[in-house]
Amino acid sequence: MENTMQAVPQNWYLLLSTFMFCIGVMGVLLRRNAIIILMCIELMLNAVNLLLVSFSSYAGNAEGQVFVFFIMVVAAAEVAVGLALLVSIYRNIASTDIDILSKMKW
Amino acid sequence: MNTLIYTACLGLFGLLAEIFNLRKYLIPIMVLGLAVIFSLNLQTWNHPETHFNGMLTDSNFSTAFSGLAIFIMLIILILAGDFYTSSDDEKHISDYMAILVFTLCGALMMFSYANMAMLFLGIETLSISLYVMAGSRRFEVKSNEAGFKYFLMGSFASAFLLFGIALIFGVTGTFSIDGIGVYMRAHADQLDPLFIVGMLLMIFAMLFKVSAAPFHFWAPDVYEGAPSLITALMSTLVKIAAFAAFYKLLSVCFVFALGKAEIILTVSCAATILIGNLVALTQDNFKRLLAYSGISHAGYMLLAIISLQGSTDSALFLYSTGYAVASLAAFAIAITVFKATGTESISGFNGLGKKNPMLAAGLSMAMLSLAGIPPFAGFFGKYFIFSEAMRNGYQNLVFLAIISSIIGVFYYMKVIVAMYSKQANEFEVKPTFSYQLVIIVCIVLSIFIGIFPGLFTKLL
Numbered sequence: 001m002e003n004t005m006q007a008v009p010q011n012w013y014l015l016l017s018t019f020m021f022c023i024g025v026m027g028v029l030l031r032r033n034a035i036i037i038l039m040c041i042e043l044m045l046n047a048v049n050l051l052l053v054s055f056s057s058y059a060g061n062a063e064g065q066v067f068v069f070f071i072m073v074v075a076a077a078e079v080a081v082g083l084a085l086l087v088s089i090y091r092n093i094a095s096t097d098i099d100i101l102s103k104m105k106w
Numbered sequence: 107m108n109t110l111i112y113t114a115c116l117g118l119f120g121l122l123a124e125i126f127n128l129r130k131y132l133i134p135i136m137v138l139g140l141a142v143i144f145s146l147n148l149q150t151w152n153h154p155e156t157h158f159n160g161m162l163t164d165s166n167f168s169t170a171f172s173g174l175a176i177f178i179m180l181i182i183l184i185l186a187g188d189f190y191t192s193s194d195d196e197k198h199i200s201d202y203m204a205i206l207v208f209t210l211c212g213a214l215m216m217f218s219y220a221n222m223a224m225l226f227l228g229i230e231t232l233s234i235s236l237y238v239m240a241g242s243r244r245f246e247v248k249s250n251e252a253g254f255k256y257f258l259m260g261s262f263a264s265a266f267l268l269f270g271i272a273l274i275f276g277v278t279g280t281f282s283i284d285g286i287g288v289y290m291r292a293h294a295d296q297l298d299p300l301f302i303v304g305m306l307l308m309i310f311a312m313l314f315k316v317s318a319a320p321f322h323f324w325a326p327d328v329y330e331g332a333p334s335l336i337t338a339l340m341s342t343l344v345k346i347a348a349f350a351a352f353y354k355l356l357s358v359c360f361v362f363a364l365g366k367a368e369i370i371l372t373v374s375c376a377a378t379i380l381i382g383n384l385v386a387l388t389q390d391n392f393k394r395l396l397a398y399s400g401i402s403h404a405g406y407m408l409l410a411i412i413s414l415q416g417s418t419d420s421a422l423f424l425y426s427t428g429y430a431v432a433s434l435a436a437f438a439i440a441i442t443v444f445k446a447t448g449t450e451s452i453s454g455f456n457g458l459g460k461k462n463p464m465l466a467a468g469l470s471m472a473m474l475s476l477a478g479i480p481p482f483a484g485f486f487g488k489y490f491i492f493s494e495a496m497r498n499g500y501q502n503l504v505f506l507a508i509i510s511s512i513i514g515v516f517y518y519m520k521v522i523v524a525m526y527s528k529q530a531n532e533f534e535v536k537p538t539f540s541y542q543l544v545i546i547v548c549i550v551l552s553i554f555i556g557i558f559p560g561l562f563t564k565l566l
Binding site: 014021024028034037041044045047048051052055056059061063064066067070071074077078081082084085086088089091092093098101102 | 222223226227230234237238241244245247250251253254255257258261262264265268269271272273275276279280281
């Protein structure tokens with residue numbers, strides 16, 4: 001298990017997860033569909049998970065992998081709340097486009 | 107730590123109360139329970155201890171802030187009794203109470219964390235409960251919008267916090283804040299670039315959470331759309347919890363690395379103070395006004411965090427206490443007025459001085475305390491923060507902050523002028539007993555702290 005993981009240099013994991021994180025950030029900033037924004041936030045969190053697992057595997061320190069479980073649990077709770085909010089929005093405005101949600105300004 | 111366990115049990119009790127049909131007695135039981143927890147919390151004073159394998163530590167810092175947080179939640183629960191009166195609300199009262207108490211659990215974790223995992227879990231417990239509460243008026247689009255905006259911004263910021271934690275873990279190999287502090291001291295002159303990037307990401311995330319400029323834009327919308335009681339909670343408990351966690355993070359983990367982030371923190375502090383005060387001038391909606399005033403207060407508290415030396419934690423605590431009691435009094439009065447007049451704009455306060463002189467006097471005192479006029483707590487909070495910052499060599503920022511707080515007096519006066527010199531509207535405003543109690547307690551505390559600030563300045 002450890003050998004397969006470490007066959008790839010550590011920097012590549014860092015680059016890959018940074019890249020994934022940036023895709024997530026761009027998605028949140030540029031996309032207008034609320035469900036896709038939710039998915040992009042998940043992508044950001046999963047980039048962090050990948051990074052933590054690779055760091056902890058290289059350092060031979062299991063703490064990072066335990067942290068990943070915490071992140072997964074919290075992400076699940078967060079998505080549950082987010083989707084519930086989205087459902088109640090959809091019932092009121094019959095759309096998932098977040099540009100409609102701009103009732104309040106200045 | 108016991109405080110945290112008892113609070114969690116109280117929250118679970120709230121969820122179970124629905125089964126045992128205790129809806130009617132729920133709020134008094136919860137209030138009593140929190141009062142007991144408040145006194146138990148005091149027992150940890152001067153008994154620093156570490157729990158759960160170095161996950162949580164009790165210190166005087168955490169005890170003082172936990173006491174303040176429990177007090178704020180106590181006030182919010184007392185206010186909740188007469189706030190949730192519609193039939194739809196009454197069906198969900200036990201859920202609301204339980205979620206509110208879980209919010210407090212998150213805040214308690216943020217005060218006593220000793221490990222990044224606990225910081226993360228605390229922030230998320232606090233935030234996820236609040237996403238639900240902010241969107242809890244299901245049939246109002248405004249409340250939906252507030253809840254969803256808060257959710258998006260909050261989880262976006264959390265992802266940045268996590269990426270920062272992961273990078274710092276990669277460099278230091280530990281999540282313990284003391285371990286990170288040891289690494290930071292050992293490598294103070296040549297820090298790994300990954301460590302600095304991780305630190306900056308965490309600082310950005312925390313600036314998001316405390317709604318400092320340029321990450322403040324979500325705050326006014328969320329404050330306006332959320333139910334007023336939840337707005338009161340967000341502008342007091344959440345802000346204070348985020349600041350205490352931020353302070354602890356910087357002072358334990360990053361204090362020698364801050365040179366790299368100083369320019370960011372300074373610019374953000376100046377921008378927060380200026381934007382908060384200037385934009386508040388143009389507001390007509392009272393909740394938005396308080397939101398922008400909250401942003402400017404976040405700027406003053408950032409000043410305490412930047413100057414980070416010696417007794418800044420006491421100054422931060424004094425400031426938070428003064429800010430919290432004044433805000434709670436203002437919100438208690440505002441909720442009463444909103445309910446009577448059905449509008450949230452400042453014109454709803456017109457002529458309150460004639461209709462209900464007690465309420466008008468209370469709101470004037472709360473506004474004066476927020477504006478920082480002696481003899482109220484707000485003045486001494488500002489005074490100590492400014493003098494700490496001055497002593498640590500931040501004259502320019504202090505100068506800017508003083509100018510802005512003079513601008514600030516203007517919009518606080520706008521409310522007072524509306525109450526005393528505008529034509530009265532026909533609505534009758536009468537606070538219920540619990541609201542009167544809260545208003546009197548908060549104002550008396552505000553004056554008491556203003557007269558005896560010495561009790562707080564050497565506290566921590």
